[in-house]
Amino acid sequence: MIKIATWNVNSVRTRMHAVTKWLSEAAPDVVCLQEIKSTEETFPYMEIEALGYNVEILGQKSYNGVAILSKRPFEEITKGLPGDDTDEQARYIEAVIAGDNGPFRVASIYLPNGNPAPGPKYDYKLAWMDRLKVHAKALLKFEEPLVLSGDYNVIPEAKDVYSPPDWLGEALYMPKTRAKFREILGLGLTEAFEQMDGRAGQYTFWDYQRGAWQNNEGIRIDHLLLSPQATDNIVKFEIHKNTRDGIKPSDHVPVVGTFDF
DNA sequence: ATGGTCGCGTAGCGA
Numbered sequence: 001m002i003k004i005a006t007w008n009v010n011s012v013r014t015r016m017h018a019v020t021k022w023l024s025e026a027a028p029d030v031v032c033l034q035e036i037k038s039t040e041e042t043f044p045y046m047e048i049e050a051l052g053y054n055v056e057i058l059g060q061k062s063y064n065g066v067a068i069l070s071k072r073p074f075e076e077i078t079k080g081l082p083g084d085d086t087d088e089q090a091r092y093i094e095a096v097i098a099g100d101n102g103p104f105r106v107a108s109i110y111l112p113n114g115n116p117a118p119g120p121k122y123d124y125k126l127a128w129m130d131r132l133k134v135h136a137k138a139l140l141k142f143e144e145p146l147v148l149s150g151d152y153n154v155i156p157e158a159k160d161v162y163s164p165p166d167w168l169g170e171a172l173y174m175p176k177t178r179a180k181f182r183e184i185l186g187l188g189l190t191e192a193f194e195q196m197d198g199r200a201g202q203y204t205f206w207d208y209q210r211g212a213w214q215n216n217e218g219i220r221i222d223h224l225l226l227s228p229q230a231t232d233n234i235v236k237f238e239i240h241k242n243t244r245d246g247i248k249p250s251d252h253v254p255v256v257g258t259f260d261f
Numbered sequence: 262a263t264g265g266t267c268g269c270g271t272a273g274c275g276a
Contacts, residue, residue: 010276011268035276037269062269113276121275153276207276208266251267251276 001235002099002261003028004106006149006222007243008205008252012036012067015250016044022243023051028256029071030097032108034151036065043067060090066108066150068095075103083131091128099261104230105139109150114171122171125153129180137187139227145261146227148189151252153221154181156191159200160220172221185225192224192257196237204239205252213244222255233260 005028009015012033023031031053036043039059048055053069058079068074074095081092094107111132114125132148139146155173158164167173185191193202203218212218226234236258243253 014268035268063275115276210265212266248267 002030002104002259003256004030004032004147004149004224004259005254005256006032006034006108006151006224007254008034008110008151008222008250010035010037010250010252012038012065013042013044014248016047018243018246018249020047020051022240022254023048023053023069026240026254026256028254030095030106031067031069032106032149033067033069034065034091034108034110036067037062038065056093056095058090058093060088064090064110066090066093066110068093068106068108070095070097072097081128081131082135084127087128099145101261102144104145104147104259104261105142106147106149109148109152111150111152111154113153114177117169117171117174122174125171126176126180129177129184133180133184133187136184136189136225140188143229144227145230145233145259147192147230147257147259148225149223149255149257151221152181152223154178154223155219155221156181156223160203162201162203162217162219167219172219188228189225190228190231192226192231192234192237193220193255195226195231195234196257202239204255206244208251222252224255224257226257230259234258235260
Protein backbone atom coordinates (compact mmCIF):
# COMPACT_ATOMS: atom_id res chain seq x y z
CA MET A 1 0.00 0.00 0.00
CA ILE A 2 1.17 3.51 -0.83
CA LYS A 3 -0.19 6.45 1.15
CA ILE A 4 -0.03 9.71 -0.84
CA ALA A 5 -0.83 13.05 0.79
CA THR A 6 -1.05 16.69 -0.25
CA TRP A 7 -0.78 19.63 2.15
CA ASN A 8 -0.49 23.37 1.62
CA VAL A 9 1.57 24.19 4.73
CA ASN A 10 1.74 28.00 4.29
CA SER A 11 5.48 28.25 5.06
CA VAL A 12 7.30 25.01 5.85
CA ARG A 13 9.65 26.65 8.39
CA THR A 14 6.87 28.25 10.44
CA ARG A 15 4.91 24.98 10.24
CA MET A 16 7.67 22.50 11.18
CA HIS A 17 6.15 21.72 14.60
CA ALA A 18 2.91 20.62 12.91
CA VAL A 19 4.61 18.98 9.90
CA THR A 20 6.91 16.72 11.94
CA LYS A 21 4.06 15.72 14.29
CA TRP A 22 1.78 14.87 11.38
CA LEU A 23 4.50 12.98 9.43
CA SER A 24 5.19 10.84 12.50
CA GLU A 25 1.53 10.09 13.19
CA ALA A 26 0.15 9.70 9.66
CA ALA A 27 3.32 8.12 8.24
CA PRO A 28 2.50 8.85 4.58
CA ASP A 29 4.78 7.28 1.94
CA VAL A 30 4.64 10.31 -0.35
CA VAL A 31 3.84 13.91 0.60
CA CYS A 32 3.21 16.82 -1.77
CA LEU A 33 3.75 20.17 -0.05
CA GLN A 34 2.72 23.58 -1.37
CA GLU A 35 3.51 27.14 -0.30
CA ILE A 36 6.75 26.12 1.37
CA LYS A 37 7.92 29.76 0.97
CA SER A 38 11.53 28.54 1.05
CA THR A 39 14.50 28.06 -1.24
CA GLU A 40 16.98 25.18 -1.14
CA GLU A 41 19.12 27.39 1.14
CA THR A 42 16.44 27.67 3.83
CA PHE A 43 14.42 24.43 3.45
CA PRO A 44 14.60 22.25 6.62
CA TYR A 45 16.06 19.18 4.85
CA MET A 46 17.70 17.71 7.96
CA GLU A 47 14.58 17.46 10.14
CA ILE A 48 12.49 15.91 7.37
CA GLU A 49 15.19 13.52 6.16
CA ALA A 50 15.60 12.40 9.78
CA LEU A 51 12.00 11.12 9.62
CA GLY A 52 12.93 8.84 6.73
CA TYR A 53 12.05 10.94 3.69
CA ASN A 54 13.87 11.73 0.48
CA VAL A 55 13.19 15.37 -0.41
CA GLU A 56 12.97 17.27 -3.71
CA ILE A 57 11.82 20.87 -3.90
CA LEU A 58 11.20 23.64 -6.39
CA GLY A 59 11.77 26.59 -4.12
CA GLN A 60 11.13 30.33 -4.24
CA LYS A 61 11.94 33.09 -1.78
CA SER A 62 8.97 34.37 0.27
CA TYR A 63 6.20 33.07 -2.01
CA ASN A 64 4.93 29.79 -3.50
CA GLY A 65 7.36 26.85 -3.58
CA VAL A 66 6.49 23.14 -3.82
CA ALA A 67 8.08 19.93 -2.55
CA ILE A 68 7.74 16.16 -2.74
CA LEU A 69 8.78 13.95 0.17
CA SER A 70 9.08 10.19 -0.37
CA LYS A 71 10.09 7.26 1.80
CA ARG A 72 10.99 5.42 -1.41
CA PRO A 73 13.76 6.78 -3.63
CA PHE A 74 12.89 9.02 -6.57
CA GLU A 75 13.42 7.48 -10.00
CA GLU A 76 12.82 10.75 -11.88
CA ILE A 77 12.14 14.39 -11.00
CA THR A 78 10.67 17.19 -13.16
CA LYS A 79 10.70 20.75 -11.85
CA GLY A 80 8.33 23.36 -13.27
CA LEU A 81 5.18 23.05 -15.37
CA PRO A 82 6.01 22.88 -19.10
CA GLY A 83 4.56 25.39 -21.55
CA ASP A 84 6.00 28.78 -20.52
CA ASP A 85 9.74 29.29 -20.07
CA THR A 86 9.16 32.82 -18.76
CA ASP A 87 7.06 31.66 -15.77
CA GLU A 88 9.22 32.22 -12.66
CA GLN A 89 6.69 31.11 -10.04
CA ALA A 90 7.53 27.82 -8.27
CA ARG A 91 4.26 25.93 -8.51
CA TYR A 92 4.94 22.45 -9.95
CA ILE A 93 7.18 19.48 -9.22
CA GLU A 94 6.69 15.91 -10.43
CA ALA A 95 8.25 12.60 -9.46
CA VAL A 96 8.31 8.98 -10.59
CA ILE A 97 8.56 6.49 -7.73
CA ALA A 98 8.74 2.68 -7.73
CA GLY A 99 5.62 0.95 -6.46
CA ASP A 100 5.39 -2.76 -5.65
CA ASN A 101 4.02 -3.57 -9.12
CA GLY A 102 5.71 -0.92 -11.25
CA PRO A 103 6.29 2.83 -11.23
CA PHE A 104 3.75 5.49 -10.32
CA ARG A 105 3.89 9.25 -10.94
CA VAL A 106 3.00 12.03 -8.49
CA ALA A 107 2.86 15.81 -8.95
CA SER A 108 2.75 18.54 -6.31
CA ILE A 109 0.66 21.39 -7.70
CA TYR A 110 0.13 24.92 -6.40
CA LEU A 111 -2.35 26.35 -8.88
CA PRO A 112 -2.52 30.18 -8.87
CA ASN A 113 -5.17 31.80 -6.65
CA GLY A 114 -6.22 34.22 -9.39
CA ASN A 115 -7.79 37.00 -7.31
CA PRO A 116 -8.77 39.63 -8.07
CA ALA A 117 -10.86 38.49 -11.01
CA PRO A 118 -11.02 39.72 -13.66
CA GLY A 119 -7.46 40.98 -14.07
CA PRO A 120 -3.91 39.89 -14.91
CA LYS A 121 -3.75 37.47 -11.96
CA TYR A 122 -6.90 35.74 -13.13
CA ASP A 123 -5.54 35.59 -16.68
CA TYR A 124 -2.39 33.94 -15.29
CA LYS A 125 -4.54 31.39 -13.42
CA LEU A 126 -6.50 30.43 -16.55
CA ALA A 127 -3.33 30.23 -18.66
CA TRP A 128 -1.70 28.04 -15.99
CA MET A 129 -4.72 25.74 -16.03
CA ASP A 130 -4.43 25.48 -19.82
CA ARG A 131 -0.78 24.46 -19.43
CA LEU A 132 -1.73 21.91 -16.79
CA LYS A 133 -4.34 20.48 -19.13
CA VAL A 134 -1.81 20.06 -21.95
CA HIS A 135 0.69 18.42 -19.59
CA ALA A 136 -1.88 16.13 -17.96
CA LYS A 137 -2.98 14.96 -21.40
CA ALA A 138 0.61 14.01 -22.20
CA LEU A 139 1.05 12.20 -18.87
CA LEU A 140 -2.16 10.20 -19.31
CA LYS A 141 -0.69 8.68 -22.49
CA PHE A 142 1.71 6.66 -20.30
CA GLU A 143 -1.35 4.72 -19.06
CA GLU A 144 0.24 4.37 -15.63
CA PRO A 145 -0.84 5.23 -12.09
CA LEU A 146 -0.77 9.04 -11.87
CA VAL A 147 -1.75 11.23 -8.91
CA LEU A 148 -1.93 14.97 -9.62
CA SER A 149 -2.18 16.33 -6.10
CA GLY A 150 -2.21 19.79 -4.65
CA ASP A 151 -3.84 23.09 -3.86
CA TYR A 152 -5.87 23.69 -7.02
CA ASN A 153 -7.47 26.89 -5.73
CA VAL A 154 -10.65 25.59 -7.37
CA ILE A 155 -13.97 24.97 -5.60
CA PRO A 156 -15.44 22.34 -7.95
CA GLU A 157 -19.12 22.61 -7.00
CA ALA A 158 -21.61 24.46 -4.78
CA LYS A 159 -21.55 21.56 -2.31
CA ASP A 160 -17.85 22.28 -1.73
CA VAL A 161 -18.32 25.75 -0.20
CA TYR A 162 -20.17 26.80 2.96
CA SER A 163 -21.96 29.72 1.29
CA PRO A 164 -21.91 29.62 -2.52
CA PRO A 165 -23.45 33.11 -3.02
CA ASP A 166 -20.56 34.71 -1.09
CA TRP A 167 -18.05 33.18 -3.54
CA LEU A 168 -19.61 34.04 -6.90
CA GLY A 169 -17.09 36.79 -7.67
CA GLU A 170 -14.08 34.84 -6.37
CA ALA A 171 -11.45 33.44 -8.73
CA LEU A 172 -11.72 30.09 -6.91
CA TYR A 173 -15.40 29.66 -7.79
CA MET A 174 -16.05 31.64 -10.96
CA PRO A 175 -17.83 29.66 -13.71
CA LYS A 176 -14.82 29.90 -16.03
CA THR A 177 -12.55 28.47 -13.31
CA ARG A 178 -14.84 25.53 -12.65
CA ALA A 179 -15.35 24.92 -16.37
CA LYS A 180 -11.60 24.69 -16.92
CA PHE A 181 -11.28 22.31 -13.97
CA ARG A 182 -13.96 20.11 -15.54
CA GLU A 183 -12.05 20.25 -18.83
CA ILE A 184 -9.00 18.83 -17.05
CA LEU A 185 -11.11 16.09 -15.45
CA GLY A 186 -12.60 15.45 -18.90
CA LEU A 187 -9.23 14.26 -20.17
CA GLY A 188 -9.90 11.10 -18.18
CA LEU A 189 -8.98 12.03 -14.63
CA THR A 190 -11.09 11.28 -11.56
CA GLU A 191 -11.23 13.21 -8.32
CA ALA A 192 -10.29 10.83 -5.48
CA PHE A 193 -12.80 12.61 -3.24
CA GLU A 194 -15.70 12.06 -5.64
CA GLN A 195 -14.71 8.43 -6.13
CA MET A 196 -14.53 7.66 -2.41
CA ASP A 197 -16.81 10.15 -0.61
CA GLY A 198 -18.50 12.94 -2.56
CA ARG A 199 -20.53 14.37 0.34
CA ALA A 200 -21.31 18.07 0.69
CA GLY A 201 -19.45 20.16 3.24
CA GLN A 202 -16.16 18.26 3.23
CA TYR A 203 -13.68 21.13 3.37
CA THR A 204 -9.88 21.34 3.17
CA PHE A 205 -9.36 25.09 3.83
CA TRP A 206 -10.68 27.50 6.43
CA ASP A 207 -9.58 31.15 6.33
CA TYR A 208 -7.66 32.55 9.31
CA GLN A 209 -10.13 35.44 9.41
CA ARG A 210 -13.65 35.86 10.83
CA GLY A 211 -13.53 32.67 12.89
CA ALA A 212 -13.94 30.58 9.74
CA TRP A 213 -12.67 27.39 11.40
CA GLN A 214 -14.81 27.79 14.53
CA ASN A 215 -17.87 28.39 12.34
CA ASN A 216 -16.94 25.66 9.83
CA GLU A 217 -16.95 28.19 7.00
CA GLY A 218 -14.64 26.23 4.75
CA ILE A 219 -14.04 25.37 1.13
CA ARG A 220 -12.75 22.24 -0.63
CA ILE A 221 -9.83 23.28 -2.85
CA ASP A 222 -7.12 20.63 -2.23
CA HIS A 223 -7.57 17.72 -4.58
CA LEU A 224 -6.11 14.41 -5.76
CA LEU A 225 -6.74 13.89 -9.49
CA LEU A 226 -6.27 10.30 -10.58
CA SER A 227 -5.54 8.53 -13.85
CA PRO A 228 -7.72 5.46 -14.53
CA GLN A 229 -4.89 3.23 -13.32
CA ALA A 230 -4.80 5.13 -10.00
CA THR A 231 -8.61 5.27 -9.70
CA ASP A 232 -8.75 1.49 -10.06
CA ASN A 233 -6.38 1.08 -7.14
CA ILE A 234 -7.47 3.65 -4.53
CA VAL A 235 -8.57 1.96 -1.31
CA LYS A 236 -8.95 4.86 1.14
CA PHE A 237 -9.47 8.64 1.17
CA GLU A 238 -9.09 10.93 4.19
CA ILE A 239 -9.12 14.64 5.03
CA HIS A 240 -7.01 15.22 8.17
CA LYS A 241 -9.17 17.96 9.66
CA ASN A 242 -7.66 17.67 13.12
CA THR A 243 -4.49 19.47 11.94
CA ARG A 244 -6.53 22.69 11.62
CA ASP A 245 -6.60 22.80 15.46
CA GLY A 246 -3.65 23.49 17.70
CA ILE A 247 -0.98 26.16 17.81
CA LYS A 248 -0.17 28.00 14.58
CA PRO A 249 -2.02 25.69 12.18
CA SER A 250 -1.89 25.99 8.40
CA ASP A 251 -5.13 27.31 6.90
CA HIS A 252 -5.18 24.11 4.76
CA VAL A 253 -5.34 20.50 6.02
CA PRO A 254 -3.78 17.35 4.52
CA VAL A 255 -5.73 15.30 1.97
CA VAL A 256 -4.65 11.65 1.87
CA GLY A 257 -5.22 8.78 -0.54
CA THR A 258 -4.12 5.17 0.00
CA PHE A 259 -3.40 3.09 -3.09
CA ASP A 260 -2.71 -0.54 -3.85
CA PHE A 261 0.31 0.28 -6.03
C1' DA B 262 -19.80 46.73 10.81
C1' DT B 263 -16.15 47.98 4.15
C1' DG B 264 -13.60 45.11 9.44
C1' DG B 265 -11.12 40.79 10.28
C1' DT B 266 -5.75 37.10 10.19
C1' DC B 267 -1.64 35.14 8.80
C1' DG B 268 3.53 34.89 6.63
C1' DC B 269 7.35 37.21 4.87
C1' DG B 270 10.30 40.49 6.32
C1' DT B 271 10.31 44.77 8.34
C1' DA B 272 6.40 48.07 4.03
C1' DG B 273 3.14 46.30 1.90
C1' DC B 274 1.85 42.39 -0.85
C1' DG B 275 -0.30 37.82 -1.35
C1' DA B 276 -3.70 34.72 0.31
